[in-house]
Amino acid sequence: MTDPIEDPLALEQQVCFALSVAARSVVAVYRPLLEPMGLTHPQYLVMLALWQHAPLSGRDLSRLLQLDPGTLSPLLKRLEAAGYVRRERDAADERSLAVSLTAAGQALRAQAERIPPAIVQRLG
Template identity: 85%
Template sequence: MREEDDIRDPLALEEQVCFALSVAARGVVAVYKPLLEPLGLTHPQYLVMLALWQRAPLSVKDLSRLLQLDPGTLSPLLKRLEAAGHVRRERDRGDERLLAVSLTPSGTALREQALLIPPAVVERLGMDLDELRRLHAALTEVIGAANAVPGQPAGMD
């Protein structure tokens, strides 16, 4: 093997972590799309619902922090979910400055249908569940490292 074969171009597209993550994210979201369509949800809306199924009610501020989305991105998602009858946005009784998001009976019932999504995703990806768990752990580590970089936008930690 020649010495130059060991030298990788640091700017080669296939060497970029950002490229691999971007392509992987688009691919995985594409796997979710046909599974979410019967529920009437987009992938970002599904993420909001996952957070609410786990922790509702939540303030918009807490939901924004949990999903690592700025409120300007989150607000239209919540409006569409409210229009679909899945969530309710109300002023927090304890602090009128806060907007609380809670599930409606329709939103709560949607969880039963959503239980079929994770195993369907695993099946469609054709990957071992343990391998996916290791990948999740590695990505969580990457997220933590990226969020620890000085100068990250507020609310993304």
């Protein structure tokens, strides 16, 4: 077996592996704060974008979050089922999807405002 320090392909030498572990660790810190709100971390990111910019077209939301439409669509469907967002065809362009917040989605923002300081506290 090759010494990990000398092996350029050693797992522990990979930046992508370190970033992947760090990302999972940070998302795990968010989980207990998001669960009472009924949100996953990807859904939280969608809500953050909508709280800041709603209403948005599906295309703009996809670009803003750097998610492909195939990944974004199920997130929006679950948020709609939870009563937080509304998806409607744009009256000006039937091909375009308009995403807006419902009253419940807007109200959820008050709970979410507690998350950033709690994350800073937990991460030190």
